[in-house]
Structures are given as C-alpha cells and as structure tokens.
Amino acid sequence: MSDSLFSLPQTPGIPVNGESATYPIGRIFCVGRNYAAHAAEMGNEVDREAPFYFTKSAPNAILSGATVPYPPGTENFHYEMELAFAIGKPVFRADSGQAWDAVYAYGCALDMTRRDLQIRERNKQRPWDLGKDVENAAVFAPLTKVDGWSPDDAKRIHLSVNGEVKQDATLEELIWKIDEIICHLSGFYHLRPGDLIMTGTPAGVGPVVAGDVIEGGIDGLDPIALKLSEAE
Template identity: 80%
Template sequence: MPDILFSLSDPIAIPVQGQDAVYPVGRIFCVGRNYAAHAAEMGHEVDREAPFYFTKSASNAVLTGATVPYPPGTENFHHEMELAIAIGKPVFQATSAQAWDAVFAYGCALDMTRRDLQIRERNKQRPWDLGKDLEAGAVFAPLTLAADWSPKDGTRIFLTVNGQTRQDATLGELIWKIDEIISHLSRFYHLRPGDLILTGTPAGVGPVQAGDQIYGGIDGLDPVQLTLSDAE
C-alpha cells in the first residue's frame, strides 16, 4: 500500500443524549425552501412537485458552543435555524415506514449562509457552494434519540440573536415532512449512518455581525449556540 502524503482532519462527531458513543458526521444534505413563509421572504414560491437539496461538507461542521470568525467574502451573513435528522441505518428507495425506521436521532442545527454570495450565484444560474458550504457553516447541537423524541406539528422552532427573537414557527409549517424527505432523497442516494439531513428554515432569517451570539432551539431538544468573533 502506498504511503499517504498527509493526513486529513477527522470530521466532527456529535454527542448523543444518554449515550457514551458519539455520532460521526458523514454527509450533510439540506432541504431548500421547506417553509412557505421563508420561501416568500426570499422572493420565491414553493415548488410543491418535489423537495430540492444542496449539500455541506462534513469538514465544515462544528459543534454548538463554538466561537468562529465572521467569514471572508461576505457582507450579508445570515442565520438559518433547522431541525436535523440523523440517519441510523442504510435505506434506499424507502417507503414511509422504512423512512421513519431509518431515523436514529434528531437535533438542532444552524445553516449559516453567505446570503449575498448565494443570491449572486443563483442569479447567474450557478451553484450555491460559495454561499452555503463555508467553514463552520453547519453547527450541530447534541442529538436526541428518535425513541425519546419525535417531531409534532405544534413543536416550536425558534432562534434569537443577542436575546432578540428572529425566527419563531412550528414544525407543522414544514412543507415536506420527515418521512417524505427521507423517502424522496433515498431515491437518489443510498442513505447510510452518518448522513444528516437539515430540513429547512422558517421565516425570519437575517444578517448577523461579529460579536453576535446566536441561540436556536426546538422544544424538547438541546439548543444550538454560536458566537461570531471578528473576521480573521
């Protein structure tokens, strides 16, 4: 076997409530425009034919409580609060029942976005990677096992910046529900343990600045927190 030129940093692993073992992050899939009010505030109608996705790199994920620098190349850095699904078993072309059975755990997550770059590239019909897949652009709180928590329509999802509420909705506003997302995504990928799916953000996204403290929660799950320091 040939020598390896250099070692890569290991992706993060997320703590799991009540478990000694941690959940290693493999792939990160994100659902776009999955709350109608958020789609409207971004100037779009919801595509109800099927969900659509973008991805984030596992190496760009961090755990809650991190302090990270305001990212380069943007003047309009946005928060997006999301429910994350952690896949626990292999699933492909899943039925609704198989989709639910594949869920290992749930957690709070932040999808941080260089909005100006996302919009610029979208307007040119280019990929969104510069806007979405940035260093420390996915933030994860500890996971809660699916056996101990399940999403309900009335469950609150919210986010504050420096104590001021920015996002406040319920999971009942999700256009594509948990099993629908997993079933649809599994038509295109062999989903496997380590895969995380961010299910979309409600209305109220907006800019954050260096020095801001971001706090997001979903009732019954551990909250997610992020502090922004000055740009490097």
C-alpha cells in the same frame, strides 16, 4: 496499504444523549425552501411537486457552543435555524415505514449562509456552493434518539440574536415532512449511517456581525448556540 501523504482535519462527532460514543458525520444534505413563509421572504415560490437539496461538506461542520470568525468574502452573513435528523441504517428507495425506521436521532442545527453570494450565484444560474458550503457553517447540537423525541407539528422552533427573537414558528409549517424527505432523497442516494439531513428554516432569517451571539432551540431538543468573532 500505503501511508497517506498528509493528514486531513478531523471532522467532529456529534454527541448523542445517553451514549458515550458520538455520531460521525458523513454527508450533509439540506432541504431548500421547506417553509412557505421563508421562501416568500426570499422572493421565491415553493415547488410542491418535490423537495430540492443542496449539500454541505462534513469538514465544514462544527458543534454547538463554538466561537468562529466572521467568514471571508461576504457582507451579508445569515443565520438559519433548522431541525436536523440523523440516519441510523441503510435505506434505498424507501417507503414511509422504511423511512421512519431509518431515522436514528434528531437535533438542532444552524445553516449559516453567505446570503449575498448565494443570491449572486443563483441569479447567474450557478451552484450555491460559495454561499452555502462555508467553513464553520453547519452547526450541530447534541442529538436525541428517536425513542426520546418525535417531530410533532406543535413543537416550536425558534432563534434569537443577542437575546432578541428573530425566528419563531412550529414544525407544522414544514412543507416536506421527515418521511417524505427520506422517501424522495433515497430515490437518488443510498442513504446510510452518518448521513445528516437539515430540513429547512422558517421565516425571519437575517444578517449577523462579529460579536453577535446566536441561540436557537426546538421544544424538547438540546439548544444550539454560536458566537461570531472578528474576521481573520
């Protein structure tokens, strides 16, 4: 095999509680409008016939605790607190039992969004990539394996900016649950280890600026944090 012409930036592996090895990031799938209150605050209705998705590029992923510059091309950069789960074995056209069996671990995540660009592109019926697939905009906290945590409805999901609570909900508000997402998504893709699925954000999203500190959590999981520095 010939040598590569150049080296690509290395995608970080996500720490896993109880493991010395990290979870490598392959693909990142994101469920859109999976909390009714968030869909409403964005002026949208929920499609209850089936979930829908967008993707983020693995090289744009970073780990909790990072400080990153405010991104270019936007004046309305939003936080979105989410539950993420990691696939641990191949699964295709799964039923509910196979779906649960394919989950390896859970973790807190942030889906950072150039909201102005997302809305502009959406209104023109164009893809959301400029708004969603942003450098440093898929943030992951350490993962907890399935034997150490479960996505019970009563668990709280929350986010604060500079110590002020902005998002506060429970996982009961998820429209499409973990197994339903896997059953549906695996009808279109051969899901495999390395695939991460971000399950959507509750109501309360809003803008952040350089200097802001974002902190979030879900009961029983490692918390997540991100700080924004001045734009480059």
